[in-house]
Amino acid sequence: xxxxxxxxxxxxxxxxxxxGARYTALRNTTLRIAPGEFVSVVxxxxxxxxxxxNVAVGLLQPSAGRIRVFDEPLAGLNRxxxxxxxxxxxxxxxxxxxxxxAGLEFRKTDxxxxxxxxxxxxxxxxxxxxxxxxxxxxSGGMRKRVALAQTLILDPQIxxxxxxxxxxDIQTRQLMENELLELWSANRKSVxxxxxxLEEAISLSDRVVVLSAGxxxxxxxxxxxxxxxxxxxxxxxxAPRFIELHTLIWRAMxxxxxxxxxxxxxx
Amino acid sequence: xxxxRSNRALRFWQAVLFLAFLAFWHVATSPTLLPAFYFDNPHxxxxxFGEPLKVLARTWDWFSSGTIYPHLWVTLLETMLxxxxxxxxxxxxxxxxxxSPTSSALLDPYIKALNSMPRVILxxxxxxxxxxxxxxxxxxxxxxxxxxxxxxxxxxxxxxxxTVLANARILGASERQLLRHVYxxxxxxxxxxxxxxxxxLAFVGAVVGEYLGSSRGVGYLILQAEGTFDINSVFAGILVxxxxxxxLDWAVSxxxxxxxxxxxxxxxxxxx
Ligand SMILES: Nc1ncnc2c1ncn2[C@@H]1O[C@H](COP(=O)(O)OP(=O)(O)O)[C@@H](O)[C@H]1O
Ligand SMILES: [Mg+2]
Numbered sequence: 001x002x003x004x005x006x007x008x009x010x011x012x013x014x015x016x017x018x019x020g021a022r023y024t025a026l027r028n029t030t031l032r033i034a035p036g037e038f039v040s041v042v043x044x045x046x047x048x049x050x051x052x053x054n055v056a057v058g059l060l061q062p063s064a065g066r067i068r069v070f071d072e073p074l075a076g077l078n079r080x081x082x083x084x085x086x087x088x089x090x091x092x093x094x095x096x097x098x099x100x101x102a103g104l105e106f107r108k109t110d111x112x113x114x115x116x117x118x119x120x121x122x123x124x125x126x127x128x129x130x131x132x133x134x135x136x137x138x139s140g141g142m143r144k145r146v147a148l149a150q151t152l153i154l155d156p157q158i159x160x161x162x163x164x165x166x167x168x169d170i171q172t173r174q175l176m177e178n179e180l181l182e183l184w185s186a187n188r189k190s191v192x193x194x195x196x197x198l199e200e201a202i203s204l205s206d207r208v209v210v211l212s213a214g215x216x217x218x219x220x221x222x223x224x225x226x227x228x229x230x231x232x233x234x235x236x237x238x239a240p241r242f243i244e245l246h247t248l249i250w251r252a253m254x255x256x257x258x259x260x261x262x263x264x265x266x267x
Numbered sequence: 268x269x270x271x272r273s274n275r276a277l278r279f280w281q282a283v284l285f286l287a288f289l290a291f292w293h294v295a296t297s298p299t300l301l302p303a304f305y306f307d308n309p310h311x312x313x314x315x316f317g318e319p320l321k322v323l324a325r326t327w328d329w330f331s332s333g334t335i336y337p338h339l340w341v342t343l344l345e346t347m348l349x350x351x352x353x354x355x356x357x358x359x360x361x362x363x364x365x366x367s368p369t370s371s372a373l374l375d376p377y378i379k380a381l382n383s384m385p386r387v388i389l390x391x392x393x394x395x396x397x398x399x400x401x402x403x404x405x406x407x408x409x410x411x412x413x414x415x416x417x418x419x420x421x422x423x424x425x426x427x428x429x430t431v432l433a434n435a436r437i438l439g440a441s442e443r444q445l446l447r448h449v450y451x452x453x454x455x456x457x458x459x460x461x462x463x464x465x466x467x468l469a470f471v472g473a474v475v476g477e478y479l480g481s482s483r484g485v486g487y488l489i490l491q492a493e494g495t496f497d498i499n500s501v502f503a504g505i506l507v508x509x510x511x512x513x514x515l516d517w518a519v520s521x522x523x524x525x526x527x528x529x530x531x532x533x534x535x536x537x538x539x
Contacts, residue, residue: 089434
């Protein structure tokens with residue numbers, strides 16, 4: 001493999017709570033993403049997927065391990081990455097358009113040019129007429145689109161997405177997944193897509209990485225997804241190869257999901 | 268609209284209540300309508316409680332002759348200045364302390380002490396420091412407004428969503444840009460939430476300051492009237508102040524609606 005766009009090497013994250021209790025969320029996790037590659041990370045809820053992404057973007061310092069971005073060690077925030085949060089991250093006091101221009105504004109781009117570009121991006125995510133709305137006036141799916149435009153307008157080399165569509169209903173979700181694939185194939189960037197939904201992972205990705213249940217989560221399997229592109233996420237779920245891959249990966253995941261479930265029962 | 272009829276009925280009864288109050292006041296204080304039932308002299312009730320018709324006549328006099336306007340203007344000016352200066356200071360200090368944990372830990376007991384102090388007591392001192400002109404009234408209003416705004420800004424900054432903040436950082440915001448585009452807007456929503464309080468207190472500061480020593484303003488008018496036992500003028504002054512306070516409050520509600528469009532509120536649907 002050539003230089004990885006993003007390389008997380010031997011990452012260990014141990015949280016220390018205020019009463020001194022330690023919790024090791026990730027242990028010796030290694031993950032490499034090639035330029036232009038779409039990788040999904042799946043794992044049971046609470047295993048440390050968001051933690052891994054926070055490390056990758058530089059919001060969280062790992063207890064041990066190295067992060068390299070295009071072969072440069074990461075210091076501070078990852079300037080090559082865009083991040084789509086699992087929870088609401090739009091600024092509620094800015095309209096949809098102003099939210100999309102935010103990144104350009106921070107970079108001191110000429111305002112009229114920024115507005116033009118943002119209008120363009122809103123159009124591309126299907127929100128042409130909604131620029132003047134405030135986040136609370138948009139549906140959950142629309143807010144995700146705004147967040148997507150907000151991130152993509154900066155044209156990041158690496159896109160980190162943390163269960164971006166998990167709160168959406170299934171139809172909206174498939175719509176967004178197809179849109180995402182379309183945007184991505186037009187301009188291929190490295191994507192790390194976090195999800196707990198295996199079907200979503202397979203239908204979108206070039207590669208699926210399975211994390212074990214926490215504590216001390218680490219990758220327990222990597223699967224190349226050799227499904228042809230372009231894909232339609234709804235149709236591809238019916239392809240025989242999809243079902244084969246699903247069975248294969250699910251076998252690897254099942255134990256971990258059961259473990260995570262048993263652990264939650266105990267608590 | 269179903270609510271509107273009961274709403275109109277409510278307004279009607281509110282008006283009736285007000286008129287009934289005026290009528291009672293009139294009957295109970297008039298030297299001629301009723302025999303004196305409490306005081307030994309039929310004029311005493313009017314002496315202590317004024318007479319509504321005379322109060323209204325006095326108010327009318329003030330406005331028709333124009334003598335009230337300079338006083339109202341002074342009171343309004345003091346209120347505005349106290350509000351603007353108090354808000355600006357509260358905003359600045361609130362942001363500073365909320366973003367600098369060391370200074371806030373250091374100053375915490377002093378802030379608490381200053382806030383607990385009955386600040387109206389400072390009015391005479393301000394009179395000595397700033398003279399009897401508007402500066403001393405503004406200063407009193409500022410001390411009242413400052414703490415309201417300060418505590419709200421402090422809270423507002425503390426309550427900024429972690430995700431919104433992290434997102435802005437990742438989008439490339441510098442510390443200054445975070446302040447301008449995240450902390451201040453978030454704090455402002457809290458400041459606006461307390462706008463009614465702070466405008467009200469700016470007004471209280473102005474009037475109390477005038478009352479305790481001045482040569483202009485509505486508070487001064489009341490003080491003068493008290494000096495000459497002109498109870499009707501005292502009540503007329505109170506009436507003007509109350510109407511004025513309501514007007515200010517209404518203006519604040521109006522500003523609030525214009526400035527906080529981004530906040531969700533109930534009932535944005537169109538009524539058919
Ligand atoms: N700041 C923190 N302090 C302590 N524990 C944390 C913290 N953040 C996450 N954790 C724990 O780490 C584990 C992984 O969390 P997370 O990465 O959010 O899981 P996922 O995104 O896979 O659902 C969870 O058990 C969670 O309780
Ligand atoms: Mg998560």
